[in-house]
Amino acid sequence: MRRFVLLALALPACSKAAPSDPAPGTTAPAPAASSADTVSAASEPAYDAGPSVIGSDKVDGAALRKRHVARLKQDRSPVTVLSGKTSRELGEAICERVMPRRPKATPILLKPNLCGFDGIVDPDKRKGDDGVVGRTTEVDFTRGVVACLKKRGHDRITIAEGCGISHEHWRRVVALTGYESMAKEEGVRLVAMDDDGVYDVEGDRPGLPLPITGIASSRVPTLLMPKVLAEHLDRGLFVSLPKVKAHRFSVTSMAIKGMQGTVMLSDARPTYKQKFRTHRELNEQIKAKKAAKAADASSADPAEARQAHVGALVAFAERMADVLEISTPDVVLAEAAPGMGGDGFWQLYPTDERVAIGGTHPVSVDRAGAELLGLWNNPRLASELGGHKTSPLITVAAKRYGLDLNAVAFEGDAAGLLGKPRPFHFRSMAGFELHSSSAEPWQPTRNAAPAVAASAPIAAAPTREAIAVALGADSVKLDGKGDDSIWSRAPAVSWDTDWSGAATGIVTRARFAWSSSALYALFELEGAGLNVDRARPVAAERDKLYQEDCVEIFFGHDATDPKHYAEIELGPFGHWFDLDVQKGGASDTAWSSGLTVATTRDPSARRATIEATFTAKEILAALRPGARVPLGLYRMEGAGSRKYLAWSPTLTRKPNFHVPDKFGALVVR
Numbered sequence: 001m002r003r004f005v006l007l008a009l010a011l012p013a014c015s016k017a018a019p020s021d022p023a024p025g026t027t028a029p030a031p032a033a034s035s036a037d038t039v040s041a042a043s044e045p046a047y048d049a050g051p052s053v054i055g056s057d058k059v060d061g062a063a064l065r066k067r068h069v070a071r072l073k074q075d076r077s078p079v080t081v082l083s084g085k086t087s088r089e090l091g092e093a094i095c096e097r098v099m100p101r102r103p104k105a106t107p108i109l110l111k112p113n114l115c116g117f118d119g120i121v122d123p124d125k126r127k128g129d130d131g132v133v134g135r136t137t138e139v140d141f142t143r144g145v146v147a148c149l150k151k152r153g154h155d156r157i158t159i160a161e162g163c164g165i166s167h168e169h170w171r172r173v174v175a176l177t178g179y180e181s182m183a184k185e186e187g188v189r190l191v192a193m194d195d196d197g198v199y200d201v202e203g204d205r206p207g208l209p210l211p212i213t214g215i216a217s218s219r220v221p222t223l224l225m226p227k228v229l230a231e232h233l234d235r236g237l238f239v240s241l242p243k244v245k246a247h248r249f250s251v252t253s254m255a256i257k258g259m260q261g262t263v264m265l266s267d268a269r270p271t272y273k274q275k276f277r278t279h280r281e282l283n284e285q286i287k288a289k290k291a292a293k294a295a296d297a298s299s300a301d302p303a304e305a306r307q308a309h310v311g312a313l314v315a316f317a318e319r320m321a322d323v324l325e326i327s328t329p330d331v332v333l334a335e336a337a338p339g340m341g342g343d344g345f346w347q348l349y350p351t352d353e354r355v356a357i358g359g360t361h362p363v364s365v366d367r368a369g370a371e372l373l374g375l376w377n378n379p380r381l382a383s384e385l386g387g388h389k390t391s392p393l394i395t396v397a398a399k400r401y402g403l404d405l406n407a408v409a410f411e412g413d414a415a416g417l418l419g420k421p422r423p424f425h426f427r428s429m430a431g432f433e434l435h436s437s438s439a440e441p442w443q444p445t446r447n448a449a450p451a452v453a454a455s456a457p458i459a460a461a462p463t464r465e466a467i468a469v470a471l472g473a474d475s476v477k478l479d480g481k482g483d484d485s486i487w488s489r490a491p492a493v494s495w496d497t498d499w500s501g502a503a504t505g506i507v508t509r510a511r512f513a514w515s516s517s518a519l520y521a522l523f524e525l526e527g528a529g530l531n532v533d534r535a536r537p538v539a540a541e542r543d544k545l546y547q548e549d550c551v552e553i554f555f556g557h558d559a560t561d562p563k564h565y566a567e568i569e570l571g572p573f574g575h576w577f578d579l580d581v582q583k584g585g586a587s588d589t590a591w592s593s594g595l596t597v598a599t600t601r602d603p604s605a606r607r608a609t610i611e612a613t614f615t616a617k618e619i620l621a622a623l624r625p626g627a628r629v630p631l632g633l634y635r636m637e638g639a640g641s642r643k644y645l646a647w648s649p650t651l652t653r654k655p656n657f658h659v660p661d662k663f664g665a666l667v668v669r
Helices: 061-074 087-098 140-150 167-176 181-185 226-235 256-260 271-299 302-326 362-372 381-382 392-400 485-490 619-622
Strands: 058-060 078-085 108-112 157-161 189-192 209-213 223-226 237-241 243-247 251-252 331-342 348-350 355-359 423-426 434-435 465-470 492-495 505-517 518-526 550-555 564-570 576-582 595-603 607-614 628-637 643-646 663-669
Touching: 058 061, 061 209, 061 302, 078 087, 087 140, 087 331, 087 355, 108 226, 108 256, 140 157, 140 181, 140 237, 140 331, 140 505, 157 226, 167 181, 167 189, 167 595, 181 189, 181 381, 209 226, 209 485, 223 226, 223 302, 226 237, 237 256, 237 485, 243 423, 251 362, 251 392, 256 302, 256 362, 256 392, 271 302, 302 331, 302 392, 331 362, 355 362, 362 392, 381 434, 485 505, 492 643, 505 628, 505 643, 518 550, 518 619, 564 607
Parallel strands: 058 209, 108 157, 108 237, 157 189, 237 331, 243 331, 331 423, 465 505, 465 663
Antiparallel strands: 078 355, 209 223, 243 251, 331 348, 331 355, 423 434, 492 505, 505 518, 518 607, 550 564, 550 628, 564 576, 595 607, 628 643, 628 663
């Protein structure tokens, strides 16, 4: 079975560094809240490495707890909340704003949430839902964090998660979520923190479970620690990248709940599959509920069952607080692009906003995320959960560290979202639901990130408009650079939605200009993988270009028949295909758009620019001042996990761009 080691990484030594040569990456005591470096990380601080917590293949849990609790009791730094257009932009921005500066040689461990779902399902049987998208940390958010770190000169970056699943299942997950290809493209290591017979025996054994000493009095006395995590806690930076979402049992799932991915317990083998024991009271409650239902459904006492549920939740919170004391992330950068209310599994309600939440105190970040979801200080939640107005995970951990949750400060351009009533949607496995509106749950779609909720269904939205400005005295040098002055006058339309209206984080921008002799178009592609067969010539028309990366223009040149339109496909290397479509009839592949195209690319930045002119008589005839020409703008992106992006979503069950009544309009000015 092949191992997912994508870049060899020399892990930090386990021995203590000499005082004159501090070990890179060791977390210093947190500066006081007044220190600018707490938030801006503007300087590279001097700090003492302190004694190593690893020796003789064991982890000094008592030393770790002492170090982490001392830091968290001191850390009262504000939480940063930033808005952004794409997941990648958010990841890069929140990292730059919050991540402390460390020497370039510091090894960094990034832990996204890759395991927060019930299972992978057939999307054709669930209206496009694969059971994973919307539940895990968006891959481009993590890519943005990696980009931020690489800009700072870090080249010892590992992405790791522990899922409690088989190695083969792990392979499916990292492929389906895009993490395998992303890690390969970015040149970072991707590993599982699992003792599954692969990661615990091969190479440097990142999944090897290490015994932890000094925790016998804790609620997790049998806790073990994956070797890769221990080494980064000892001489590196440990960064949590959770998805901000509701959870049917724990109410919220972010940094604290995310530490479940690091849990190994020595109660049985394999140790990484013992995570369920942290909520063993819940397991017993579920068994009792099933037994009561089988015997006599009417004999069950709802009040007693609810009390048992709350008790199980509080017990789980106490155990996870113990885990957090030992496996404390140095930084939390949480992805809410969008955040997800609901139950975290099958009912998902996206937040209206796309934000990132970051800080150095995991409990403070979770508190901000809970408020974003409307699950903070919520009296309706309290009426159902025995007085708990938010997740007990947050309140129990805050009590440990003497953190006043009401005094947590927020900053950043999206901080204003907090501190006022928020919409909320929560579905509990205890048998109740809470909704602050009548919004319908999100319908996930294959190969797409969650849609951003709107106040009205997308189908009812006004027709989208793109503007074609008159060329006038300007000119266009068709070189694929898009730097002619006309393009600064032409307003851009941008989108990252797929055909279903779901946000993907992959941005496309388009601009248009016109003259009596041509229609001019400029496409700027972000997140471009450049998946095109370059062996095929660009001088000849390329059939089935839509099977690779390309953009598409649907141009409704026939005012008498909305089902009659031109389709033009343009690839990032200059490949092209055009045809005249008669929906419901025969299409004319011999038709020519009178196309000229030029392209440029920046593979390292994953960008491409496509510049084109069209001179077909049918197109020119439609270009009149004041005209509104039906227009569809689309893009296909990705190898394997394909994205079908649409400026004006078609809202079909499966990807389908040929829906004329969902076209936008090109307004000729």
